[in-house]
Amino acid sequence: MQEELKKYPVTIKLPVQWGEMDAAAHVNNLVYMRWTESARIIYFEKMGMDTSFTSGEAGPILGWQDCKYIFPMTFPDTAIIGVRMIEINDRFLIMESAVFSEKHQRIAAISQQKIVPYSYKELKRIEMPESWKEGIQNIEKR
Amino acid sequence: MQEELKKYPVTIKLPVQWGEMDAAAHVNNLVYMRWTESARIIYFEKMGMDTSFTSGEAGPILGWQDCKYIFPMTFPDTAIIGVRMIEINDRFLIMESAVFSEKHQRIAAISQQKIVPYSYKELKRIEMPESWKEGIQNIEKR
Amino acid sequence: MQEELKKYPVTIKLPVQWGEMDAAAHVNNLVYMRWTESARIIYFEKMGMDTSFTSGEAGPILGWQDCKYIFPMTFPDTAIIGVRMIEINDRFLIMESAVFSEKHQRIAAISQQKIVPYSYKELKRIEMPESWKEGIQNIEKR
Amino acid sequence: MQEELKKYPVTIKLPVQWGEMDAAAHVNNLVYMRWTESARIIYFEKMGMDTSFTSGEAGPILGWQDCKYIFPMTFPDTAIIGVRMIEINDRFLIMESAVFSEKHQRIAAISQQKIVPYSYKELKRIEMPESWKEGIQNIEKR
Numbered sequence: 417m418q419e420e421l422k423k424y425p426v427t428i429k430l431p432v433q434w435g436e437m438d439a440a441a442h443v444n445n446l447v448y449m450r451w452t453e454s455a456r457i458i459y460f461e462k463m464g465m466d467t468s469f470t471s472g473e474a475g476p477i478l479g480w481q482d483c484k485y486i487f488p489m490t491f492p493d494t495a496i497i498g499v500r501m502i503e504i505n506d507r508f509l510i511m512e513s514a515v516f517s518e519k520h521q522r523i524a525a526i527s528q529q530k531i532v533p534y535s536y537k538e539l540k541r542i543e544m545p546e547s548w549k550e551g552i553q554n555i556e557k558r
Numbered sequence: 559m560q561e562e563l564k565k566y567p568v569t570i571k572l573p574v575q576w577g578e579m580d581a582a583a584h585v586n587n588l589v590y591m592r593w594t595e596s597a598r599i600i601y602f603e604k605m606g607m608d609t610s611f612t613s614g615e616a617g618p619i620l621g622w623q624d625c626k627y628i629f630p631m632t633f634p635d636t637a638i639i640g641v642r643m644i645e646i647n648d649r650f651l652i653m654e655s656a657v658f659s660e661k662h663q664r665i666a667a668i669s670q671q672k673i674v675p676y677s678y679k680e681l682k683r684i685e686m687p688e689s690w691k692e693g694i695q696n697i698e699k700r
Numbered sequence: 701m702q703e704e705l706k707k708y709p710v711t712i713k714l715p716v717q718w719g720e721m722d723a724a725a726h727v728n729n730l731v732y733m734r735w736t737e738s739a740r741i742i743y744f745e746k747m748g749m750d751t752s753f754t755s756g757e758a759g760p761i762l763g764w765q766d767c768k769y770i771f772p773m774t775f776p777d778t779a780i781i782g783v784r785m786i787e788i789n790d791r792f793l794i795m796e797s798a799v800f801s802e803k804h805q806r807i808a809a810i811s812q813q814k815i816v817p818y819s820y821k822e823l824k825r826i827e828m829p830e831s832w833k834e835g836i837q838n839i840e841k842r
Numbered sequence: 843m844q845e846e847l848k849k850y851p852v853t854i855k856l857p858v859q860w861g862e863m864d865a866a867a868h869v870n871n872l873v874y875m876r877w878t879e880s881a882r883i884i885y886f887e888k889m890g891m892d893t894s895f896t897s898g899e900a901g902p903i904l905g906w907q908d909c910k911y912i913f914p915m916t917f918p919d920t921a922i923i924g925v926r927m928i929e930i931n932d933r934f935l936i937m938e939s940a941v942f943s944e945k946h947q948r949i950a951a952i953s954q955q956k957i958v959p960y961s962y963k964e965l966k967r968i969e970m971p972e973s974w975k976e977g978i979q980n981i982e983k984r
Contacts, residue, residue, distance in 0.1 A: 434883040439721040440611035445620050446588045450861050457860040469582035478587050482624030576741040577734050579865040592719050599718040724895035729904050730872045753866035762871050766908035
């Protein structure tokens with residue numbers, strides 16, 4: 417797991433909460449999406465992105481995501497979430513998020529997200545800002 | 559929308575709740591996954607599936623899902639969720655769920671799920687039950 | 701239950717979703733608070749309140765709440781939530797919300813909330829608007 | 843805050859997640875209940891309580907709770923949650939949970955819970971186990 421984690425320039429840790437399990441006594445599938453969202457926002461802030469979700473500046477909107485569930489996490493455990501950028505073009509970004517179980521020292525889920533630059537003031541897609549590309553380069557070059 | 563809805567043999571309606579919006583003042587991306595989960599469980603029950611999530615009988619486990627977000631829903635509105643089976647084989651099922659906005663009379667999101675037969679007693683994948691295939695045929699033939 | 705429901709001028713119905721159950725296989729305690737929040741917002745809108753949560757007009761902020769859990773609801777069921785105002789003064793409102801199980805035709809939880817008029821622009825408490833009092837009278841007089 | 847925290851024998855820390863804010867751009871009122879639930883479960887485990895929620899052994903069921911919201915937390919921040927027992931009798935326990943904002947170094951919410959010993963097998967209240975009382979004494983004496 418330590419080796420796999422090195423691929424991800426941004427990582428966060430979140431304790432599994434008991435109430436995040438559902439009646440199947442596993443962490444509910446939605447919770448993995450919450451975790452990847454939380455890690456993504458941290459990545460966005462490191463990029464210097466405007467994350468107010470109210471301004472006319474380019475903000476992020478989620479166009480698509482998927483998640484492959486590899487093994488079911490349970491309470492108690494701690495999720496370690498890594499994020500990296502895997503595609504940048506003029507219209508969108510693709511990010512990859514991996515969720516690891518600290519207790520089991522292995523990957524539990526892997527997910528991708530398509531992020532589109534969006535004006536929350538005008539409620540429409542806008543051009544990919546140069547500042548986003550630079551922010552990503554700073555994070556990913558390491 | 560009425561025409562598109564006809565493709566889905568199982569549909570449910572759920573009011574958008576104010577608290578399901580996030581700080582971007584849109585329904586949060588997780589909520590769409592909750593809605594498709596809720597519609598999926600109804601489909602499973604119509605199939606005659608064991609949804610106790612505790613027995614040795616074949617239960618459903620989610621192996622993968624995705625969601626394409628087409629336009630952002632807001633409170634107040636009502637989500638109409640349609641589900642249909644789009645692939646059945648000996649190892650897994652693929653379901654498609656579409657989320658429609660009643661207020662805007664249009665599709666807001668579309669999602670697919672891969673479901674694997676699983677023993678919640680032995681904690682491992684098991685063979686696709688014949689009863690699942692029959693249950694699906696009854697629902698889909700109409 | 702029908703008799704008890706008559707006490708509440710505003711009622712909403714929300715289906716219990718499978719994923720709202722936790723590992724105790726009961727609807728999680730938080731979900732009742734979500735339901736009362738949803739019913740409360742409907743009441744606020746009927747009062748003519750500004751529910752943008754962004755303006756300088758008086759908006760509602762939650763100062764305190766409680767919930768008595770009477771019996772544990774499970775999926776499948778439908779929650780019927782009734783709301784009424786039980787106290788109005790110059791500084792705050794007290795609302796009562798009751799959650800009924802449609803399946804069991806009985807009360808499952810009862811909750812109170814203290815609501816304070818608040819400016820989301822200036823981020824401070826403000827005076828109770830006359831328009832709130834009038835809105836409440838219109839709802840409660842029946 | 844450090845002085846106040848000393849009152850609580852069990853404390854946990856949870857990062858505020860962006861998606862826990864609602865359309866008022868504050869942490870939603872439900873999230874505080876999730877945090878207190880998470881801290882409570884840790885307390886229960888330290889007591890040696892059976893937290894399987896399925897056995898015939900005494901498990902905890904929530905009979906009542908309240909929460910006073912003192913100031914609205916926002917992302918980014920970290921919640922520090924302290925729990926202590928404030929009443930033990932033969933029928934129930936009363937716990938107090940305080941939520942502190944690490945960023946603002948002050949209390950954000952304070953909450954109480956009434957916990958009843960319950961058999962999740964027989965679905966009924968049972969007698970307060972001696973082992974609970976001993977477990978609490980061990981935690982609280984310090």
